[in-house]
Amino acid sequence: MERVSVLAKYIPLEAAQIIAQWIxxxxxxxxxxxxRKSKFGDYRPPYGGKGHRISINNNLNQYAFLITSVHEFAHLKTWKEHKNKFKPHSLVWKNNFKELMQPFFALEIFPTDIKEAVSAYLSNPSASSCTDLNLYRALQRYDTVKDGHIVLEHLPQDRLFALSSGRVFEKGPKLRKRYRCVEKPSGKVYLFNPLAEVKMLS
Structure with a gap:
């Protein structure tokens, strides 16, 4: 099936066969x-004559692509069962996500660290999506970091870094979950995800 062969470019073949059947x-x-920098994927319910729609970023590693796909299918399943009666990452959604993850756990597709991170994520109803840092950090270990780049939390404090846009910042202290960084030379303050990939400046 063509759909399976396309998906197999992004996720393991056994997983591609399951996702293709779900589609x-x-x-x-x-x-x-x-x-898309703001999200790994998204789900849109039927609207304006269009049916269910799911989109997944093409630059994700195989584990992030698969988990994001399951994440969005859990939204689809929740909507089909309850429409919009529950919040996007409610306990109902998490139960559906957990149920849909089971075939991939049974196939032992995931490395131990990712499987443990997913299990921990599913046990914590307060966490939302892949903004869960423990899961995001586990998935990021399997990314290919671009030359000259570093994950922000590994950059020493007070060091300068640049974004792909060329904007330059100085890393400041961590405030709860994010780092307080000052843009140069404007002096404006921004809060950065600790797992943001940035270009280290000398």
Whole structure:
């Protein structure tokens, strides 16, 4: 099946076969999207004559791509069962996510660290999506970091770093979950995710 062969470029073949069947059974429009910095993927319910729609970023590693796909199918399943009666990452959604993850756990597709991170994430109803730092950190270990770049939390404090846009910042202290960073030379303050990938400046 062509759908399986396309998905197998992004996730293991056994997983591609399952996801391809979900696309048919749902049914839904499944799109492999260009990279989006604000999210790994998204789900949109039927609207304006269009059916269920899921999109996943094309630059994710195989484990992030698969988990994000399951994440969005859990939204689809929740909507089909309850429409919009529950919040996006409610306990109902988490139970659906946990149920949909089981075939991939049974196939032992995930490395131990990712499987443990997913299990911990599912046991914590207060966490939302891949903003859960423990899960995000586990997935990021399997990314290929661009030359000259570093994860922000590994950068020493008071060091300068740049974004892909060329904007330069100085890393400051951590405030709860994010780092307080000052843009140069404007002096404006921004809060950064500790797992943001930045270019280290000398």
């Amino acid at each position: 048919v059974d749902s049914p839904c429009q499944f799109t492999i999207s260009r990279s």
